[in-house]
Every structure is written in structure tokens, then in C-alpha cells.
Amino acid sequence: MLTLFTDTDNDFTPKLAREYGYHLISMPFTIDGELVFPYEDGDDFDMKSYYAKLRAGTIPTTTGLSAERYKEYFRPEFEKGNDILYVHFSAAMSGTFDAMREALADLLKEFPDRKFYGVDTKGITIVAYLVAREIGDMFLAGKPVEEIMAWADREIDCFSQYFFADDLKFFRRSGRVSGISATMGTLLGIRPIIYMNAEGKMVSHSKERGREHALTRLVSFMEEMGDDISSHRVIIGHTDAPELAAELEKMIRDRFGDLRIETVCTNPTAGAHCGPNGVGVAFHSKHR
Numbered sequence: 001m002l003t004l005f006t007d008t009d010n011d012f013t014p015k016l017a018r019e020y021g022y023h024l025i026s027m028p029f030t031i032d033g034e035l036v037f038p039y040e041d042g043d044d045f046d047m048k049s050y051y052a053k054l055r056a057g058t059i060p061t062t063t064g065l066s067a068e069r070y071k072e073y074f075r076p077e078f079e080k081g082n083d084i085l086y087v088h089f090s091a092a093m094s095g096t097f098d099a100m101r102e103a104l105a106d107l108l109k110e111f112p113d114r115k116f117y118g119v120d121t122k123g124i125t126i127v128a129y130l131v132a133r134e135i136g137d138m139f140l141a142g143k144p145v146e147e148i149m150a151w152a153d154r155e156i157d158c159f160s161q162y163f164f165a166d167d168l169k170f171f172r173r174s175g176r177v178s179g180i181s182a183t184m185g186t187l188l189g190i191r192p193i194i195y196m197n198a199e200g201k202m203v204s205h206s207k208e209r210g211r212e213h214a215l216t217r218l219v220s221f222m223e224e225m226g227d228d229i230s231s232h233r234v235i236i237g238h239t240d241a242p243e244l245a246a247e248l249e250k251m252i253r254d255r256f257g258d259l260r261i262e263t264v265c266t267n268p269t270a271g272a273h274c275g276p277n278g279v280g281v282a283f284h285s286k287h288r
Contacts, residue, residue, distance in 0.1 A: 163280020
């Protein structure tokens with residue numbers, strides 16, 4: 001049998017994971033001196049309280065998992081005689097995958113008949129969410145793992161994500177924006193438009209002054225880059241900014257009509273880098 005895994009950096013919740021049969025790996029962060037593994041204690045995570053702390057000045061830090069932690073996730077499935085398909089966030093964004101590879105090297109020696117399939121979404125948050133949803137649909141439809149992997153090789157670079165950050169100090173801390181640019185951008189109301197490139201890295205694309213211009217730019221990316229959008233989900237993500245997400249959804253529907261649009265709140269680990277009041281969109285595209 002095949003067991004699916006995904007992680008919380010893909011914006012999956014335990015409830016959604018169960019719908020597909022995904023096992024959910026919790027990606028941790030540290031806030032106020034406490035190491036937190038989201039959803040490990042239950043189905044809910046208080047996003048409002050989390051982002052309120054960020055607005056008040058707290059800046060969380062993120063960390064990867066240890067090799068032993070990965071073994072704790074994967075070993076039970078190998079012991080049952082199951083193979084594993086893990087749809088994960090971008091390997092280019094974290095050293096945690098070095099630990100995962102170390103764990104797998106040991107486990108596959110111990111269980112030589114088992115197979116591990118990794119799907120690198122080359123994204124985080126909503127574009128990874130979108131890919132994981134599509135793969136989950138294929139799994140529920142009974143598609144074999146070979147067909148799923150072939151689809152992933154062909155299609156992953158055809159899902160795009162564009163978003164903007166409201167306060168650049170969070171990117172400044174994570175090294176995504178230089179300190180001077182971060183300070184000036186925040187003072188001048190400039191919103192950097194960020195996208196996930198074909199290497200699975202966050203890259204600054206352009207800058208817009210004010211939220212309205214930034215929202216309009218997100219819609220224009222869909223116009224320029226979109227491919228067969230109506231046949232796939234469109235995912236809107238926000239860092240505790242539901243009003244902005246609703247405004248973006250209206251703009252998209254006004255331009256494209258009736259689409260399968262879902263809105264999710266960005267997971268806390270990714271939110272530690274983006275900060276509150278950001279919004280973005282992921283969709284099927286011609287290329288990254």
C-alpha cells in the first residue's frame with residue numbers, strides 16, 4: 001500500500017489531510033521562547049492570536065526537523081509494509097531536507113523492500129497547497145504512484161504563486177529583503193511582489209505602492225501567466241487579512257468569472273517570514 005504525507009508548511013490542516021488520507025508533518029517555529037509544533041495537539045491553531053503577536057512586534061523564528069523526528073513519522077509506515085509518497089514544501093527553502101535524507105538513508109537500509117517517493121512542490125503555502133490538493137485528488141481517484149510522479153514532473157512548474165508582504169521587517173530578518181530597503185519600503189507604503197521561481201525560491205519580482213495597486217498587480221499576473229485556469233483551483237492565501245483576501249477574490253471573479261476559488265490562512269511557519277496583512281494567489285500557469 002501507499003501512504004501519503006504532506007506538511008503544515010503547505011497550509012494543510014488535520015481536517016483536510018484526513019479527507020485525502022495524508023499524514024501531516026508539523027513544521028515548527030519558536031515564539032516567545034517556546035518551540036511550537038502546529039496541530040500536534042489537535043485540529044485547531046489560533047491564527048488570530050498568532051498574528052496579533054506579530055502585529056505587536058513579536059518576530060518568530062523557524063527551525064527544521066531532526067533526522068530522528070523524520071524517522072518517527074516514516075518508520076511506522078515502513079514497519080506496516082507501506083511505501084510513502086511525501087508531497088512537501090520547497091527543498092530549496094530549508095535545510096530540514098538534509099535531515100530527512102539522512103533519516104531515509106537509515107530507514108531504507110533497515111527496510112530495503114520499501115520505497116519512498118518525494119514530490120518537491122518547489123513552493124510553500126498556497127502553491128504547495130494547490131499541488132498537494134491535485135495529487136490528493138489523483139490518489140483518491142485510484143491513480144498509481146507512477147502516474148502521480150509523472151504528472152508531478154510535468155506539471156509542478158506550471159503552478160505559480162504571487163503575493164505581497166505588508167511589513168518588510170519580517171523579510172528583512174529572514175534575509176529576503178535588505179535592511180535599508182525594508183525600512184524605506186515600509187515607510188513609503190511599498191509592497192514587494194514576491195513569486196516562487198522554478199528553483200523553488202522566493203524572489204522579488206516588482207514593487208507596488210499601496211495595497212490597491214498590489215492587488216491589481218496580482219490579478220494582472222493571472223492575466224499574463226494563467227493557463228487553463230478554469231480547469232484547476234485558484235487559491236488565495238492571506239496572513240490574517242480576510243478583508244484583503246475577499247477583495248482579491250472579487251477582483252478575480254470580476255475578471256475571470258466563475259472559478260473554483262478557495263481561501264486559506266497562511267500557516268504560522270511561513271507567516272513568520274511574511275508577517276501579517278499579506279495576501280497572494282496561486283493558479284495554473286504557462287510556467288513559473
